[in-house]
Amino acid sequence: MLEIKNLVVQIEDKRILNGLDLTVNKGEVAAIMGPNGSGKSTLSYVIAGKEDYEVLDGEILLDGQNLLEMEPDQRAAAGVFLAFQYPLEIPGVGTMTFLKAALNAQRKARGQDELSTPDFIKQVNAAAAKLEMPKDMLKRALNVGFSGGEKKRMEILQMALLQPSFCILDETDSGLDIDALRIVSEGVNALRSPDRAFLVITHYQRLLNHIVPDTVHVMHGGRIVRTGGKELALELEANGYADYRESEAA
Amino acid sequence: MPAVQETIDQVRSIDVDQYKYGFETEVEMEKAPKGLSEDVIRFISAKKGEPEWMLQWRLDAYKRWLTMKEPNWARVSYDKIDYNDIYYYAAPKNNPAPKSLDEVDPEILKTYEKLGIPLREQEILAGVEPQNRVAVDAVFDSVSVATTFKEELKKAGVIFMPISEAIREYPDLVRQYLGTVVPVTDNFFATLNSAVFTDGSFVYVPPGVRCPMELSTYFRINEKNTGQFERTLIIADKGSYVSYLEGCTAPKRDENQLHAAVVELIALDDAEIKYSTVQNWYPGDAHGKGGIYNFVTKRGDCRGKNSVITWTQVETGSAITWKYPSCILRGDNSRGEFYSIAVSNGMQQVDSGTKMIHLGKNTTSRIISKGIAAGKSENTYRGLVSAHRKATGARNFTNCDSLLIGNQCGAHTVPYIESKNSTAVFEHEATTSKISEDQMFYCQQRGLSEEEATALIVNGFVKDVLQQLPMEFAVEAQKLISISLEGSVG
Numbered sequence: 248m249l250e251i252k253n254l255v256v257q258i259e260d261k262r263i264l265n266g267l268d269l270t271v272n273k274g275e276v277a278a279i280m281g282p283n284g285s286g287k288s289t290l291s292y293v294i295a296g297k298e299d300y301e302v303l304d305g306e307i308l309l310d311g312q313n314l315l316e317m318e319p320d321q322r323a324a325a326g327v328f329l330a331f332q333y334p335l336e337i338p339g340v341g342t343m344t345f346l347k348a349a350l351n352a353q354r355k356a357r358g359q360d361e362l363s364t365p366d367f368i369k370q371v372n373a374a375a376a377k378l379e380m381p382k383d384m385l386k387r388a389l390n391v392g393f394s395g396g397e398k399k400r401m402e403i404l405q406m407a408l409l410q411p412s413f414c415i416l417d418e419t420d421s422g423l424d425i426d427a428l429r430i431v432s433e434g435v436n437a438l439r440s441p442d443r444a445f446l447v448i449t450h451y452q453r454l455l456n457h458i459v460p461d462t463v464h465v466m467h468g469g470r471i472v473r474t475g476g477k478e479l480a481l482e483l484e485a486n487g488y489a490d491y492r493e494s495e496a497a
Numbered sequence: 498m499p500a501v502q503e504t505i506d507q508v509r510s511i512d513v514d515q516y517k518y519g520f521e522t523e524v525e526m527e528k529a530p531k532g533l534s535e536d537v538i539r540f541i542s543a544k545k546g547e548p549e550w551m552l553q554w555r556l557d558a559y560k561r562w563l564t565m566k567e568p569n570w571a572r573v574s575y576d577k578i579d580y581n582d583i584y585y586y587a588a589p590k591n592n593p594a595p596k597s598l599d600e601v602d603p604e605i606l607k608t609y610e611k612l613g614i615p616l617r618e619q620e621i622l623a624g625v626e627p628q629n630r631v632a633v634d635a636v637f638d639s640v641s642v643a644t645t646f647k648e649e650l651k652k653a654g655v656i657f658m659p660i661s662e663a664i665r666e667y668p669d670l671v672r673q674y675l676g677t678v679v680p681v682t683d684n685f686f687a688t689l690n691s692a693v694f695t696d697g698s699f700v701y702v703p704p705g706v707r708c709p710m711e712l713s714t715y716f717r718i719n720e721k722n723t724g725q726f727e728r729t730l731i732i733a734d735k736g737s738y739v740s741y742l743e744g745c746t747a748p749k750r751d752e753n754q755l756h757a758a759v760v761e762l763i764a765l766d767d768a769e770i771k772y773s774t775v776q777n778w779y780p781g782d783a784h785g786k787g788g789i790y791n792f793v794t795k796r797g798d799c800r801g802k803n804s805v806i807t808w809t810q811v812e813t814g815s816a817i818t819w820k821y822p823s824c825i826l827r828g829d830n831s832r833g834e835f836y837s838i839a840v841s842n843g844m845q846q847v848d849s850g851t852k853m854i855h856l857g858k859n860t861t862s863r864i865i866s867k868g869i870a871a872g873k874s875e876n877t878y879r880g881l882v883s884a885h886r887k888a889t890g891a892r893n894f895t896n897c898d899s900l901l902i903g904n905q906c907g908a909h910t911v912p913y914i915e916s917k918n919s920t921a922v923f924e925h926e927a928t929t930s931k932i933s934e935d936q937m938f939y940c941q942q943r944g945l946s947e948e949e950a951t952a953l954i955v956n957g958f959v960k961d962v963l964q965q966l967p968m969e970f971a972v973e974a975q976k977l978i979s980i981s982l983e984g985s986v987g
């Protein structure tokens with residue numbers, strides 16, 4: 248599904264990704280763990296197409312399409328979704344208005360008809376109910392004044408609504424209380440399907456207790472330095488990243 | 498390439514010519530000789546068949562004007578205007594004014610058709626629900642060419658006609674009110690207008706009458722090197738209500754053209770006037786060549802107790818806008834409101850705002866201003882809120898928000914507050930925001946193109962003001978705003 252080969256990325260002359268290779272298959276849930284500043288958010292931004300990042304080498308293919316040649320909105324229409332580590336506030340734009348515009352823009356890009364307003368409202372309400380989000384939140388401007396945890400829930404609501412095929416969750420667990428963590432995880436698990444893949448960026452095992460990954464990658468210094476099964480996360484939880492730091496020093 | 502850079506490049510490359518009203522109409526015109534002199538004023542007055550007092554009024558204004566200096570305090574810059582290089586009167590031949598639409602030059606009818614302005618009552622009736630009817634006065638260069646629904650309005654007692662006609666038919670009414678809100682001596686452009694004004698609308702709503710439909714005037718400058726000096730006078734007598742809308746466009750021309758209008762509103766006891774403007778004069782090209790100089794004096798007088806005047810404006814056009822629709826809150830408990838959206842792109846310069854002059858007791862005012870600057874434009878809000886010694890309990894709330902698109906444009910807020918009364922409460926809020934690259938990326942990540950994302954954010958930014966427009970025009974205004982900003986992002 249997603250294939251990244253030898254990705255080298257810099258920002259303002261600072262090298263952040265150093266020949267990163269990563270493959271995620273259809274139906275797979277891959278976790279990425281790694282110390283602060285190792286380049287996890289950078290990787291997610293580069294996949295989604297944020298400007299400012301200079302791609303010096305390598306390629307990113309989604310179902311064989313070259314993502315690097317596409318605009319961010321085209322990548323979104325192709326199925327890429329990024330749940331932001333720090334979701335943005337969009338003042339003045341009602342949440343419902345935003346969701347409807349986003350959904351219909353993607354449908355249009357895929358050559359589908361616009362969704363009728365009643366159908367749209369039904370879908371949003373259903374998704375909001377699953378995530379136990381109060382309806383009046385949907386009446387406010389998008390993310391404006393939302394608490395940290397509310398913003399994260401809103402990201403998952405958007406994911407549920409847009410039904411993307413490749414979902415990146417960047418530290419979605421941070422800022423969530425215990426109940427919210429469970430609710431959000433259930434929301435993600437409900438979306439797991441053989442046609443959909445997930446890249447879950449996290450620092451903590453507790454999220455992976457709920458969203459059990461098929462593979463765990465360790466990122467360090469802008470590269471994937473180790474790949475294993477779900478037990479790798481437990482090992483990291485116990486030992487930290489000391490081993491990788493030493494190997495770098497050596 | 499960072500988004501901002503791309504925005505700039507995109508703006509540089511716009512051929513502003515999203516302006517959809519830039520066509521010209523071929524029609525035979527009659528003009529006064531170029532330039533300004535007593536003779537030209539006499540010519541205009543004679544053409545209009547005015548009584549002697551009106552001519553004297555004009556001549557006095559002209560003498561006064563000769564002693565005045567053009568103001569230069571606004572944050573706008575332009576080459577000196579040669580007032581002798583302008584035609585002050587241009588009218589389609591076939592005067593005196595046509596009695597019915599059938600006598601109007603078909604080219605002119607076609608012009609308004611192209612502009613989407615309905616002039617044929619039957620057609621209006623056929624298409625629209627009765628309660629949404631709009632009566633239109635169409636002003637082409639210096640004369641009114643058609644006024645619709647006149648008869649029906651007359652039945653309700655409402656007078657709605659070109660001001661030149663009102664001067665002949667209702668001289669006492671005109672004389673009683675003309676120049677009582679914007680005195681002849683008010684300012685350079687208002688004085689010029691008083692000397693040379695050619696046409697505009699006159700509205701009188703009698704006591705207790707709620708005007709049965711929206712009234713609107715549609716101004717079109719067509720002739721080259723011609724100034725448009727319209728004069729509008731609206732009187733809402735005791736306990737009456739009227740909602741009035743003006744729209745305006747002009748052909749694309751390389752030379753700048755002057756538009757110096759005066760609008761006076763008078764609301765007596767318990768009366769309410771809603772005045773809305775959708776201003777879309779030709780803004781000039783991407784390099785600042787051509788476009789209308791819109792130097793306008795608009796003022797409303799809440800003369801009676803409990804009266805209300807609301808100004809709503811959507812300003813997208815003109816090379817330069819200099820305009821401060823104001824309210825004099827004379828009557829006790831009167832209320833003034835100002836809602837404004839000013840969009841500037843390319844090389845446009847906007848210096849606009851309002852004045853709320855609190856004179857009566859317990860008077861209230863509310864100012865909501867939304868400035869959107871893109872391209873290399875400059876967008877200034879300038880406002881004055883003042884309370885007189887006797888204006889006990891005066892209250893004002895002001896909110897000025899600016900939104901910047903790209904980083905070659907400027908937004909400025911210049912609020913003046915003068916309070917001579919300790920019980921007055923004035924609140925002022927102002928924000929300046931920029932559509933950040935991060936917000937743009939977030940929207941795009943959800944599937945919206947940059948254009949769609951900008952439109953969404955801009956619509957959110959202006960919606961409080963759009964809600965104030967009569968429904969029929971809110972949609973138009975929204976479209977206009979997005980057209981004006983087309984090409985402002987990459």
Ligand SMILES: Nc1ncnc2c1ncn2[C@@H]1O[C@H](COP(=O)(O)OP(=O)(O)OP(=O)(O)O)[C@@H](O)[C@H]1O
Nearest residue numbers: 258259261263281282283284285286287288289290
């Ligand atoms: N605009 C920028 N300019 C300079 N350096 C940057 C910029 N953006 C990111 N970096 C640097 O790139 C490195 C990787 O950042 P990134 O956000 O990808 O890390 P991360 O792995 O997501 O960290 P965390 O676990 O703290 O979220 C950091 O050292 C960061 O300071």
Ligand SMILES: [Mg+2]
Nearest residue numbers: 287288289332
């Ligand atoms: Mg991060």
